[in-house]
Amino acid sequence: MERLILRVTTKLLFAPIILFALYVQFHGDYGPGGGFQAGVIFAVAFILHAFCYGLDETKKAVPQKALTVAMVIGLLFYVGTGVATMLLGANLLGYDSIDPDSTHHAGQHYGILLVEWGVGMCVASTMMTIFYHFTGREPDINQEDW
Amino acid sequence: MNFAEQLPVLPIITPLVMAPVTLLLPKGRAPWAWATLASWLTFAACVFLLREVSASSAGFISYHLGDWAPPLGIEYRVDLANALVLLLVSGIASLVFPFAYRSVQLEIDERQSSLFYGALLICMTGLLGVTITGDAFNVFVFLEISSLSTYALIAMGARRDRRALTASFNYLVMGTIGATFFVIGIGLLYQATGTLNMADLHDKLAGNHSRVVDAGFAFIVVGMGLKLAMFPMHLWLPNAYTYAPSAVSAFIAATATKVAVYVLIRFLYSIFGFDFSFMGSAFTFVLLPLGLAGMFVASFVAVFQDDVKRMLAYSSVAQIGYMLLGLSFATVEGLTASLVHVFNHALMKGALFMAVACVVLRAGSHSVEAFAGLARRMPFTTWAFILSGLSLIGVPLTVGFISKWYLLQAAFAAGHWYAGFLIVASSLIALLYVGRIVEVMVLREPAEEGKYAIPARDAPLSMLIPMWIMVAANIYFGVNTELTGEIARRAAEALMMVAGGAP
Numbered sequence: 001m002e003r004l005i006l007r008v009t010t011k012l013l014f015a016p017i018i019l020f021a022l023y024v025q026f027h028g029d030y031g032p033g034g035g036f037q038a039g040v041i042f043a044v045a046f047i048l049h050a051f052c053y054g055l056d057e058t059k060k061a062v063p064q065k066a067l068t069v070a071m072v073i074g075l076l077f078y079v080g081t082g083v084a085t086m087l088l089g090a091n092l093l094g095y096d097s098i099d100p101d102s103t104h105h106a107g108q109h110y111g112i113l114l115v116e117w118g119v120g121m122c123v124a125s126t127m128m129t130i131f132y133h134f135t136g137r138e139p140d141i142n143q144e145d146w
Numbered sequence: 147m148n149f150a151e152q153l154p155v156l157p158i159i160t161p162l163v164m165a166p167v168t169l170l171l172p173k174g175r176a177p178w179a180w181a182t183l184a185s186w187l188t189f190a191a192c193v194f195l196l197r198e199v200s201a202s203s204a205g206f207i208s209y210h211l212g213d214w215a216p217p218l219g220i221e222y223r224v225d226l227a228n229a230l231v232l233l234l235v236s237g238i239a240s241l242v243f244p245f246a247y248r249s250v251q252l253e254i255d256e257r258q259s260s261l262f263y264g265a266l267l268i269c270m271t272g273l274l275g276v277t278i279t280g281d282a283f284n285v286f287v288f289l290e291i292s293s294l295s296t297y298a299l300i301a302m303g304a305r306r307d308r309r310a311l312t313a314s315f316n317y318l319v320m321g322t323i324g325a326t327f328f329v330i331g332i333g334l335l336y337q338a339t340g341t342l343n344m345a346d347l348h349d350k351l352a353g354n355h356s357r358v359v360d361a362g363f364a365f366i367v368v369g370m371g372l373k374l375a376m377f378p379m380h381l382w383l384p385n386a387y388t389y390a391p392s393a394v395s396a397f398i399a400a401t402a403t404k405v406a407v408y409v410l411i412r413f414l415y416s417i418f419g420f421d422f423s424f425m426g427s428a429f430t431f432v433l434l435p436l437g438l439a440g441m442f443v444a445s446f447v448a449v450f451q452d453d454v455k456r457m458l459a460y461s462s463v464a465q466i467g468y469m470l471l472g473l474s475f476a477t478v479e480g481l482t483a484s485l486v487h488v489f490n491h492a493l494m495k496g497a498l499f500m501a502v503a504c505v506v507l508r509a510g511s512h513s514v515e516a517f518a519g520l521a522r523r524m525p526f527t528t529w530a531f532i533l534s535g536l537s538l539i540g541v542p543l544t545v546g547f548i549s550k551w552y553l554l555q556a557a558f559a560a561g562h563w564y565a566g567f568l569i570v571a572s573s574l575i576a577l578l579y580v581g582r583i584v585e586v587m588v589l590r591e592p593a594e595e596g597k598y599a600i601p602a603r604d605a606p607l608s609m610l611i612p613m614w615i616m617v618a619a620n621i622y623f624g625v626n627t628e629l630t631g632e633i634a635r636r637a638a639e640a641l642m643m644v645a646g647g648a649p
Contacts, residue, residue: 072166079163089148092155094213 003052010052017045025120029109035116039123047131055135064132070125077118081111153198154209154222156191157232157274160184165267168260178250181263182243185270189233189240192274196229200633205640208280216280217343223280226637227485230630231277231408234489238400238496239270245612246393248605249503253306253391262302266397269295273405282417283342285409286329289373292405293321296398300390313385320382324372331365334358335417347417348644355423363424366413367432374406376433376470377440380463387459392503392512395455399462400496404488407469411484414473415645425476433474438568440467445575449582454505455512457579458498461538464572465491471565472553479556481638482631486552489630490537490545493623497534497616501527504605504613517583519592524604528587530617535580537620540573544624548631 021042028034050058082092090097095111164184168177199207206225210216224232243266254262272292276285297318303310336342338358339350351359368379375383383403387395418425441464448460465487472484502512504527509516521528537544550569557566593599604610623630 068169072169075166076163079159083159083163086152086155086159091152091209091213092159092211096213 006052010048013048014045017041017048021045021120021124025116026113028116029112035119035121036123038116039120039125040127042120042124043127043131046128050131050135055132059132062128064129067125067129067132070121071129074118074120074122074125077121078115081114081118085111150198153191153195154207154224154278155211157188157195157236158222158271158278160188160191161267161271161274165264165271168264168267171260173256173259175247177260177263178243178247181267182240184267185236185239185243188270188274189236192229192232192236195224196226196233196633199224199226199229217341217346220284221280221343221345222278223345224278225640226633227411227641228277228408230485230489230633230637231405232274234492235270235273235277235401235405238397238492241612241616242393242397242400242496242500245396245500245503245609248609249393249507250391252507253393254302255305258302262299262391265295265298266394268292269299269397270401273401276405277408280344281342282332282335282344282347282413283329286325286332289328289409290325292402293325293373296394296402297321299394299398300386303389303391303394306391307389309385310389313382313389317382317386320372320379324369324379327365327369327372329369331362331369334362334365338362344412344417348419351418352421359422360424363418363422363428367410367428370406370410370413371436374403374410375463375466377436377444377463377467380440380444380466383463384456384459387462387499388453388456388512392499392506396496396499396503399458399499400492403462403466404492407466407473407484407488411473411481411641415481415641419645420476421646429474429476433470434562434565437467437470437474438565440464440470441568441572442575445572445579449575449579451579452514453512454502454514454517454583455499457583458495458502461576461579462491462495464576465495465538467572468549468553468569471569472556475556475560475562477556477560478635478638478642479552479559481641482635483549483552483556485634485637486627486630487549489634490549490623493545493616493620494534494537497530497613497620498538500609500613500616501531501534504530504609507605507609508601508603514583514586515593517586518590520587523592523601526604526610526614530610530613531587532584533617534620535584537624539576539580542624543621545620545630546624548624548627552631 021038024033024041025035025038028038046058046062049061085094085097086092088097093111093115096105096107098107098110100107161184164180168180171177171180206223208216209222211220211222214220250259250262269292272288272290272295275288276292279285279288297314300317301311301314332342335347335351338354338356339347341347341350372379387399390398414425444460444463444467448457448464451457451460469484469487469491472480472487474480504524505516505520506512508524533544537546540546540550550573553569554566557563557569
């Protein structure tokens with residue numbers, strides 16, 4: 001086995017990083033954190049994976065196609081929540097319309113949760129796409145290409 | 147959902163929802179058709195919005211995002227000034243998008259086509275967002291959305307010419323410095339007033355003469371000056387316009403700098419107002435001389451270009467000088483002239499860059515040699531170029547004449563008679579650089595062989611029709627000034643009232 005210590009450490013760290021990302025994601029409503037930070041942390045887990053096992057292995061686990069779809073769905077989650085509140089009769093992103101009978105503005109919680117989820121998804125997949133493109137790049141640009 | 151109530155947000159949300167979907171569509175024709183549909187829907191929303199604003203008794207429509215009341219919440223505030231710019235941006239988009247198909251097919255890798263149209267839609271969203279919002283920080287956010295997608299779009303020109311990469315990087319650095327200055331300025335204003343809502347900022351800044359506000363003002367003017375390519379901060383612009391894909395040049399040349407001019411007007415008149423101590427000196431010692439200098443220096447440089455796109459880019463810098471000149475008079479007439487020219491210049495530059503895109507499609511180059519004898523090979527494209535070129539010079543019956551007429555009237559009314567003569571003199575330089583290309587197109591023999599031999603075929607109808615609609619708009623708005631002149635005047639009066647100047 002090559003680089004045993006690295007492999008085991010990565011395996012050990014991978015799940016806690018994802019867990020921490022989810023913690024930051026869901027904690028974002030009440031304290032510091034939110035979709036953007038969570039997305040970055042989530043992507044870090046896969047970047048660590050790529051550092052240890054190589055980019056090709058990571059691309060097998062999470063292909064670029066899937067990332068593109070995740071990016072699109074993430075953004076649509078965000079704007080979709082806004083459009084949904086419009087369809088429910090409020091202004092864009094008027095979350096109160098999600099749960100209008102609530103006495104403690106529960107709609108605000110649901111609304112921001114959905115939006116942050118979209119942001120998290122979009123940021124995580126974008127971060128990984130950027131990483132894929134930077135590391136997957138040809139080391140040198142061919143002289144004749146200039 | 148109440149359509150009328152939600153109308154102000156539709157120009158933003160329509161392209162924003164539709165842009166990500168383009169990425170999932172099969173490559174080729176589908177993303178283009180989808181983006182074109184998005185641009186038409188947005189245009190329709192903007193037309194309704196302008197009608198609504200024009201009819202409203204308050205003079206503006208306010209929309210509260212997330213039902214949070216301003217000044218705490220983000221407000222979209224549409225009055226006549228930004229309704230006009232919204233109409234302009236979405237109108238140009240609704241012509242450039244259908245036009246783009248063949249040009250993009252040639253210039254962009256097909257695998258990137260869905261990314262290209264997605265970025266173009268996001269760019270449009272950003273420009274519309276900058277225009278519509280009534281929140282100073284929101285302006286910055288949308289400005290970044292439009293700028294980042296513009297950098298990517300310009301870099302896509304690298305498939306034809308690798309210099310697009312350095313042009314895009316240059317623009318990225320300069321644009322980011324501009325945006326940073328702008329956001330520092332907003333930060334200083336926020337520190338001084340504790341609010342970001344534009345109307346609220348205006349109220350709280352009244353009588354506030356602290357150093358912080360002065361510094362904020364300077365940062366905002368310089369930041370926006372970079373974004374709108376105010377001479378001498380225009381150096382990013384020529385390369386960016388030259389090496390961008392042709393359709394992108396047509397779109398951003400007609401919209402991006404215009405939106406930045408609008409933001410400058412909005413900040414100077416609606417936020418700072420004449421009560422602010424620096425306003426007078428900013429107009430007299432910064433905007434007026436730089437506007438005049440830009441008119442001449444950039445026009446002179448344009449005369450000596452051997453690349454038509456670069457020539458048009460320098461001409462854009464010169465035309466921005468006219469807009470700055472108009473708004474620096476600080477009168478209703480001057481502001482009207484500036485707004486009218488924002489609209490009219492977009493029409494002429496849009497049409498000119500579209501004509502160049504047609505030539506690139508057939509001749510494969512935008513250097514002056516490629517235009518030799520074009521009148522015989524591509525008569526429709528040539529005449530579109532000539533008519534919009536006449537408009538650029540300011541010949542009667544075209545929009546260019548209307549702009550210059552308003553500007554001349556404003557110059558004499560404001561007592562800057564010398565500016566009036568300089569406007570006419572710089573128009574003569576425009577005659578030189580446009581005339582040079584027209585001479586090459588009409589009188590020169592077409593190249594029979596070699597690099598620039600053009601097949602005797604005009605551009606396809608999918609390009610000719612949008613281009614000629616744009617040319618027709620150049621003439622229509624040059625004869626009928628009811629829409630542009632009238633709305634611009636009412637918008638200028640409203641802006642002036644808020645600014646507190648003499649009406």
